[in-house]
Amino acid sequence: MTESNIQNPLTLKLSWREKFAYGMGDFGSNLMLCIGTLYLLKFYTDILELPAFYGGVIFLVAKFFTAFTDMLTGVVIDSRRRIGPKGKFRPFIFYASVPVALVATAQFLDTGLGLTLKMALSMLLFMLFGLFYSLMNCSYGAMVPAITKNPHERAQLAAWRQGGATLGLLLCTVGFIPIQTLFLDNPSLGYLVAAMLFAICGLFCMWRCYSGVKERYVEIMPEGHKPGIARSFCAIFRNPPLLVLCIANLCTLAAFNIKLAIQVYYTQYVLQDIHLLSWMGFFSMGCILIGVLMVPAAVKRFGKKRVYLGGLLLWAAGDLLNYGWGSSSVSFVLFSCMAFFGTAFVNSLNWALVPDTVDYGEWKTGVRAEGSVYTGYTFSRKISAALAGFLPGIMLTQIGYIPNVVQSEATLVGLRQLIFIWPCGLAIIAAITMGLFYKLNEQRFVKIIAELNARKSAGAAPVDRPGTANAAGRRVKAISH
Template sequence: MNTSPDPLTLKLSLREKCAYGMGDVGSNLMLSIGTLYLLKFYTDELGLPAFYGGVIFLVAKFFTAFTDMLTGVLLDSRRTIGPKGKFRPFILYASIPVALVATAQFMTNGFELPVKTAVATVLFMLFGLFYSLMNCSYGAMVPAITKNPNERAQLAAWRQGGATVGLLICTVGFMPIQAMFNASSSLGYLMAAMLFVTGGLCCIWWCYSGVKERYVEVMPAHHKPSILKSFCAIFRNPPLLVLCIANLCTLAAFNIKLAIQVYYTQYVLNDIHLLSWMGFFSMGCILVGVLLVPTVVKRFGKKQVYLGGLILWAVGDVLNFFWGSSSLMFVLFSCMAFFGTAFVNSLNWALVPDTVEYGEWKTGIRAEGSVYTGYTFSRKISAALAGFLPGIMLTQIGYIPHIAQSEATLLGLRQLIFLWPCSLAIIAAVTMGLFYKLNEQRFAFIIEELGKRKKHLSPEPEMKKENKASAVTL
């Protein structure tokens, strides 16, 4: 008699959930310093035009979109799984070059403008390459940790909580540390970066040592992973495709907001130190939202909570555009918008593992790496656009560093930080509301069907017929 616990009801320990969340604390300590401050470092310290900064983001992020795909191929190609597991070794070994390159990006040099631009681009591309190996493995690991959908939602909440803590620490702490080096602001950037990546490494290693891969599955020998198949994993998986489109909008909106807020607080509100306070309160609201995710998802379902978060986000941005010209109102409405983003960003990660089972149910092939990196491909394209657009728009609205900005430039900053993200959030809400069909009931049915298939091994042709018939009904 089989006495092994039911994978759908197996509970994870609090210690393991905490360890998993620490992985995104570490990832975001190393990533967010670039998301928040690298463009400003380029324009104000390295002396690059804002347009050049935007192009660097565009080129490097497009490059890392494909490195994400290569990571998926590498993960799915593994046939021999050692005691460290299928995903955990990449988390451990790639974290060191991520930390080194993240620090090197904040080093100034006396090269000519073309050489400066080339060096900055190469460093950003290297960061993206190693970050893909580390972070894609971290995200793709969830289906190997648990099959329980509620536990996956909790892991997603812990992950988003970790990401929020990392982002909060960077938002609140980076500029005060940088400002301690008044004699050399460029040295301040470098020292702050070194401090944050060191903390990031410790968190990543905590994650590596604290999580366990329970359901590691090796892809059949006849299935050869490739970048083309990673793209096919998106287009043959309707829930994943819809999620990619929605995520393309939400991540671009979120990153644009983060990149522009340092300019907004300095030139529109005339108080760059407000950034730390705003980060403290708004990221605190995200953390509260993340803690609520498991409860509200259990009651209302993932899709409904996702849409509710997008509505809060859009309303907060609209209110900020019209009435956020004072520091108090800016912080208040930003808290509302960021509270909404907590549900959206958390559920992005909770929904992806569900599409892994959908893809296995439909095609008969389980490919965590291809599904996850197909999804992260859309995130990197989104991040490329989010990095490119602020650089281009700063040039278009007439931004010049270290001077008082014109009224037209100030209006442009307000549009960039509020109206663009609001519009993208609305597009994401419409996309998810109309086209995402993988609800909790259908997911439970899929898991049950997969369990039956594995117990009663059906002939390959019959399985394909069943897949085709099932795909019509979903």
């Protein structure tokens, strides 16, 4: 059956149950990811007693490694020829989530080994986590074009995804430390128990996503097209909207992860109340959730690019206000809410814009490669995450951080700069990049989809440069439900 035999893909509406199931996927993946983003560096420095510099090196090496495993995932996805009833992407979500949960828990195990062995084991576990997480999460993200071609429904899925991610981050922010502190006599056991509980919950959420979503437009590469890591890089550089999005996302994800990694240090040593982290997380993540719920209506009225830029400006303003007047608990929470409210629009639209670049790439080259485009994009995110994990470790060493003691005035100033000035500067760079160079607006996207449908109806897909393989041999498997 071809796409022309089913309902117009640009008007197909998804049920709220399917959107909820898709959102559960990022809720579950963030339960397993954010315990590492938020607390693993502190576990390294305070429990394993690794120097902060060593912790940064572990993040840097492991994240660079997983950047390439993302590329490998794209190759594996696009190479699939025999697509069974489970679909092209869903099997990876189901099977890879098991080792992700196991390794996410094992990362918080204190083995009592020597310094060198502890660092080697920590790096190995982090790399394994990244490998399996790539298989699970890249498949989850790349699945959107197979679910729907309706741009408004894609924005809805992006909002549900970001809503799930926000709730996962909120639960990790609010719930992890209270569980960990139940074991005051054995803090290392507290980290392990908390990690295990979050990983188990994350696993079942991923399975709920697997069972609740449907792949309607499964497209298989033509026989002559051989996916590879080089093609994933080409997918970025031959796709201008994707390249701009990658550069902007490099800045925004680094800013967001630096903020998350440092906030536990900031609340403990600058505000002298580590339990404030839970309250801050509750209110600020609540603001993110409100922002996520506003995304579809805001996009419909103003367009994706304007909403994205507005979110970046709110984010930068919140960080600047916090740096100047965020010395008290109340002002810190208030201005953090403002900044995180801005991030809701940015992070939601990152996922809504990527499927649009998939269609742009097909329109320009004649070959549709969800896996290569998506993992080319996530490559930039992993490079960003590598830098975001490495820089706090380096900077903590540079500002003279010493675990579990009263910090010097210079160290406290350094923590304030790390959590506010660095993210603010990166958000401004992202705004300039998107504002000046991102050209794929809603009107142009509608024309691209119309031309793609016309090509498929004609049985061929011309391309814009000689020597590029066309999509005439591509098989499209449209599944009607």
